[in-house]
Amino acid sequence: MTKTQQVRLAERPTGLPTADxxxxxxxxxxxxxxGEILVKVNFISLDPAMxxxxxxxxxxLPPVGIxxxxxxxxxxxxxxxxxxxxxxGDTVSGTFGVTEYAISNGRGVQRVDLNAAAxxxxxxxxxxxxxxxxxGLLDVGKLSEGxxxxxxxxxxxxxxxxxxxxxxxxxxxxxxxxxxxxxxMLTEELGFDAAIDYRAGNVLxxxxxxxxxxxxxxxxxxxxxxxxxxxxxLRRGARVVLCxxxxxxxxxxxxxxxxxxxxxxxxxxxxxxxVVFDYADRYxxxxxxxxxxxxxxxxxxxxxxxxxxxxxFGETLNMLFTxxxxxxxxxxx
Amino acid sequence: MTKTQQVRLAERPTGLPTADxxxxxxxxxxxxxxGEILVKVNFISLDPAMxxxxxxxxxxLPPVGIxxxxxxxxxxxxxxxxxxxxxxGDTVSGTFGVTEYAISNGRGVQRVDLNAAAxxxxxxxxxxxxxxxxxGLLDVGKLSEGxxxxxxxxxxxxxxxxxxxxxxxxxxxxxxxxxxxxxxMLTEELGFDAAIDYRAGNVLxxxxxxxxxxxxxxxxxxxxxxxxxxxxxLRRGARVVLCxxxxxxxxxxxxxxxxxxxxxxxxxxxxxxxVVFDYADRYxxxxxxxxxxxxxxxxxxxxxxxxxxxxxFGETLNMLFTxxxxxxxxxxx
Numbered sequence: 001m002t003k004t005q006q007v008r009l010a011e012r013p014t015g016l017p018t019a020d021x022x023x024x025x026x027x028x029x030x031x032x033x034x035g036e037i038l039v040k041v042n043f044i045s046l047d048p049a050m051x052x053x054x055x056x057x058x059x060x061l062p063p064v065g066i067x068x069x070x071x072x073x074x075x076x077x078x079x080x081x082x083x084x085x086x087x088x089g090d091t092v093s094g095t096f097g098v099t100e101y102a103i104s105n106g107r108g109v110q111r112v113d114l115n116a117a118a119x120x121x122x123x124x125x126x127x128x129x130x131x132x133x134x135x136g137l138l139d140v141g142k143l144s145e146g147x148x149x150x151x152x153x154x155x156x157x158x159x160x161x162x163x164x165x166x167x168x169x170x171x172x173x174x175x176x177x178x179x180x181x182x183x184x185m186l187t188e189e190l191g192f193d194a195a196i197d198y199r200a201g202n203v204l205x206x207x208x209x210x211x212x213x214x215x216x217x218x219x220x221x222x223x224x225x226x227x228x229x230x231x232x233x234l235r236r237g238a239r240v241v242l243c244x245x246x247x248x249x250x251x252x253x254x255x256x257x258x259x260x261x262x263x264x265x266x267x268x269x270x271x272x273x274x275v276v277f278d279y280a281d282r283y284x285x286x287x288x289x290x291x292x293x294x295x296x297x298x299x300x301x302x303x304x305x306x307x308x309x310x311x312x313f314g315e316t317l318n319m320l321f322t323x324x325x326x327x328x329x330x331x332x333x
Numbered sequence: 334m335t336k337t338q339q340v341r342l343a344e345r346p347t348g349l350p351t352a353d354x355x356x357x358x359x360x361x362x363x364x365x366x367x368g369e370i371l372v373k374v375n376f377i378s379l380d381p382a383m384x385x386x387x388x389x390x391x392x393x394l395p396p397v398g399i400x401x402x403x404x405x406x407x408x409x410x411x412x413x414x415x416x417x418x419x420x421x422g423d424t425v426s427g428t429f430g431v432t433e434y435a436i437s438n439g440r441g442v443q444r445v446d447l448n449a450a451a452x453x454x455x456x457x458x459x460x461x462x463x464x465x466x467x468x469g470l471l472d473v474g475k476l477s478e479g480x481x482x483x484x485x486x487x488x489x490x491x492x493x494x495x496x497x498x499x500x501x502x503x504x505x506x507x508x509x510x511x512x513x514x515x516x517x518m519l520t521e522e523l524g525f526d527a528a529i530d531y532r533a534g535n536v537l538x539x540x541x542x543x544x545x546x547x548x549x550x551x552x553x554x555x556x557x558x559x560x561x562x563x564x565x566x567l568r569r570g571a572r573v574v575l576c577x578x579x580x581x582x583x584x585x586x587x588x589x590x591x592x593x594x595x596x597x598x599x600x601x602x603x604x605x606x607x608v609v610f611d612y613a614d615r616y617x618x619x620x621x622x623x624x625x626x627x628x629x630x631x632x633x634x635x636x637x638x639x640x641x642x643x644x645x646f647g648e649t650l651n652m653l654f655t656x657x658x659x660x661x662x663x664x665x666x
Contacts, residue, residue, distance in 0.1 A: 059599055223595070242598045257590030262556070265575045265606030266392055273598030
């Protein structure tokens, strides 16, 4: 029997999650049955989408139930196995949840190669954020060489990869981020052509200055006023890719929608939503391409690893909503 | 020299146009130069888009200038010609404006066949509204047989044709209109499968009752709360076609956008705007198909012809915004 700490949902938050949202519990896991693995979790992925899973509403995944272990994607080490595909010592990714140890039947579990990239990178560029950036930009956004691409939350896990993919594909890339330090990183370290600091004033005015002819793709991670600014400055035939709306995730009422949505008509533009899980059978294609770009140095991985284990899960998650992280936010267990 | 009455833009309205918006003037037209025609206007098309042309903002067409003759599409008779392509007595359509007589160099002017359909029908099913419905539904909306199609302003010029095209193509069609009489017409005369009276209460609730599995296409002519209701009840992979937003055209501030826009993500859906003029080179294809459906009785033409000439232009235009018309609204000169 293995003892494990776990973070469970204690109550549904009405705004930003608080200490009352979570319960840190200790459980004993049973012995393995046939075809199972016991894993020890090393890194837990923190994702804006987690906030949505806390609401009791219909969405692309069912909500996390009260009293259930919080859902998360992790990097873990196999410490016991009765499963033919996994050996003790394997490093794997899987939806094991916010826990120290977990038992799995292997469904959705994949081996990861620590020689190719470190654990946190498998939750970032080579994980769901990388897949999201890749399919959102190339499939949903239909990126072409020469496009002008605008990315919001550009210093975040998905945005930082989306912008670098666009650069690798020959686009002109503008990132929107909060504060001069993130903006400096975008242009000086990640190769963005321009960066807009949304805390430094009127985003539309700044956008018009750097993209006077409008943008072909807007990759939206934030919603709100920044989405409206982008809609006001599209090029004809533009594609708005809806990846997220982090500005709204902690609002108690649906926030106002994009009042400039009729720009889609004026510019003959399209706004499309997507869910990365629909592309699961093409993850290998994206993973191979991203790994190649990483190896060539055309894409740089940025991870923000918080130490301290499960007790810091709640405060670490909230860093996403205050913009405190740069790159992929990961909790080390 | 020909004397003509003309309706000119006197001042830009801030909400619904008023009597002060318009000036009824009398002008003498010069003699024809070479390659010109003099036409006598018989029917003037009234279109929701006209309201947008009165605002001094960047859009798909320049605004009508103060003091200029109001832009409109008309059906007219050629009464003098020095143009090789047009003979006296020809019936033509063209953007002659809100006027009794006009001189044209023939650009954009097309002969229409009154044996195939009466003048007002050439401004409705066989005119821009018909083209808008056709390309919006088939090209932008990518209609497939078996789709569930929702149309707003379904008793209007575009909506009534869009719904009938969808029926002719094997879709299930739900129309939204104001009042029991329009709803009755949709289901009993135009063959819609169901009609929702938006004046009779919660549109989303009514919609869920008639389309419990959601809709594949929402053809939006109105925006506002009805757009939000549709967004909340999409099917996976749905297409929202933005054709207009009549609920907002007389608002002085941009109205709130669709607060449910993130449904596009949940349902992997697309919202796309279009402008019918982009399809001008394919009007003959659409016109031939629509004329065939008309002849077969699969599409019925509904026109609302107001008599009384140019003096009634202002009040007739406003009928569009109060929902007083059924089918294509036309002013007889």
